[in-house]
Amino acid sequence: MATLAFPHAAAAEPVHLPRNVEAEAAMLGAMMIDNRLADDIVDRLEPMHFYEPVHGRVFAAIKTLRGQDMLATPVTLRPMFEADEGIKELGGVAYLASLTGSGAGLIGARQFATQIYDLAMLRTLVSVGHSMVDRAMDTSEEVNPRAQIEAAEEELYRVAADGGAENSVKSFAQASTAAVKMAEKALNWGGNLSGVTTGLDSINSKIGGMHHSDLMILAGRPGMGKTSLATNIAFNAAQRWMRDMRDGIPPAKSVGAKVAFFSLEMSADQLATRILAEQSRISSEALRMGKISKAEFEQLAAAAAELENLPFFIDDTGGLTIASLHTRVRRLQRRHNNEIGLVVVDYLQLLTGSGKGDGNRVQEISEISRGLKTLAKDMNVPVLALSQLSRAVESREDKRPMLSDLRESGSIEQDADMVWFVFREDYYTAQREPKRPMEGDEARVFEDHARWAADMERVYGLAELIVAKQRHGATGKVVLKFDPTITRFSDYAGF
Structure with missing residues (x-):
């Protein structure tokens, strides 16, 4: 039970306080x-x-x-x-x-x-x-x-x-009714989706969608595409909500969601550029530089017009405290009839705590991760929070992340219902490209380069979503396709 500091009889007050x-x-x-x-x-x-x-x-x-x-x-x-x-x-x-x-x-x-x-x-x-x-x-x-x-x-x-x-306190009848409704929702959507959709069938099949009151941590090293994946998932959920409403599906039965995206690192227009690049299939770099043709601009304008009513709300205020984040989510819920169904935070380490941890960063991260879990439970929505990984990953031959790689990992791992890692082998393979040969060394380097090119061809454009923790099911990995030009993740058809 939460505790509040209530004034009592010992306090001096100018008026008689309510009491009996x-x-x-x-x-x-x-x-x-x-x-x-x-x-x-x-x-x-x-x-x-x-x-x-x-x-x-x-x-x-x-x-x-x-x-x-x-x-x-x-x-x-x-x-x-x-x-x-x-x-x-x-x-x-x-x-x-x-x-x-x-x-x-x-x-x-x-x-x-x-x-x-x-x-x-x-x-x-x-x-x-x-x-x-x-x-x-x-x-x-x-x-x-x-x-x-x-x-x-x-x-x-x-x-x-x-x-x-x-x-x-809920009776077993109340709790079991909620469980049956969740199972019915999963059955109605093909047997593998009881929460909010990620828009990626392979991930939905693995986790059953993003469940209400769950805290999900999506972590990765810089360059792996964790912000891109979070943006893709958030957009897919918002787009599905918009489509379901257009098709007359009741909000309670929709697997989409109105999305609140808290971007503490990127500005709102940068996020919007990524989404428009993905939908118009134009390079986000070309969009930023203005290097697009008239036909591509028309594609961009069409995509923007189609998405103008997208229920995707971006707050790019920097340096938010965990308490301010709670306040802003509640405010959005009030404004949107309690229909915000997914909260995304990019990223966890850029939030600040209450300042009562005496400068101890580990305690502050513990407060933040607990606050995010409390937010998920209080608002009864899935919260997807991005997180950094420690540099320990770079010192290993196998760069795939593990739970121990989470920065200040103890509290984050404990509070999270699911922990996902995004990993792209082609990012590391590209860094191993052989250097130009010295005189007399051409044959060996050519052979090394051929091996490297074969490795690069094998892994290029592939990504892994590693489900390292899941309270509701099994761990494992999901293979995805990744297009870096439009920062888009999609389902991978086969091996």
Whole structure:
């Protein structure tokens, strides 16, 4: 259960904060009279939800005793409060017995718990409001209204998301209904797709699509094409959504998705250039340089017109914090009727944490990877995050990545539901091209070059997607085609 800092009676406030101290006392008395009620309530509340600090400490003591399977009564609680200064002000340990005096709370204990929580939320809203006003009025430091708005949204979301443990508990009937719906979706789409499509049949067959609430890590060394593959997948999902909507398929049954793409490295126009190059089949380099014919420009204009309604939203703000990323995804969800179905982050190491890790980069990456997994679960969408690999790959003869090659790998590997590596052997083979021969050495070098050319022909234009971790199925690899001129990955027909 998320924890929030709720103001309580000890704090000095200019106005009376929302509270019901009598309901707190009645509920605690009922919990001590009937420990079965205590077992039901202890997971709904936290000590900071109580306005009266003593009541919060009594609640915490009851929770501790019940956690140890011990009776929680005024008698068993007495030793824990004999030195408590707060309870002395209320009449000493006899106050514990007085809580059970009337037994009036037995009937409405659960309703009291709900009211106590709701009032605590209202106090938090008051606190958030005060801090918003204080920050907005303070011009002694750098004025950054957008950052203040994002911070306020994050605080408000924490209040809204902390709905008590009962909100996260589902009956088996609810869970099994969701599982059956997922299986039905997979059956309807040919038996190999229960999540959001990647647009590549070979990858869909391996992973079953990108599943809601999953964190997927796509990693590779520079030059392998990880941004290209992520862009291809994101575009395919958005294009499929657009086509399904045009065909009258209900959003719940579509295997496409509206996409939120957070590009911390490339600008929005660079990403758009890649997508247009892929769709118009014009070299992205030629597009950037303007070296295209009139006919090619017409192809480009046609592709742009066809894609103008593509549900693909790009945020190219640099230096985002993990909290800001959450805020921006939630904002997009509100604007688009909660239909954002895929979030892509390029790339993980360019996000920043809360700054509370004392400069420890490993701790910061741990916070970021946990934050991305939390985002996937809270928003119930797949999150595809790109990641760098360490240089250890370059020192091995076999350049195929392994899980241990992930930079700051421990937390990333642990938090991810799937880890993919993209690997192109032709990239490394091209670097091994024999140098020009010295005089008298032509024959040997010619033979070496012929072997190299044969190797290059064998691997050119091929890529591997290595599924190194998958919670839902087997690991393995998928062979893909890659066209570097238009940065496009596609299914490979055969060997």
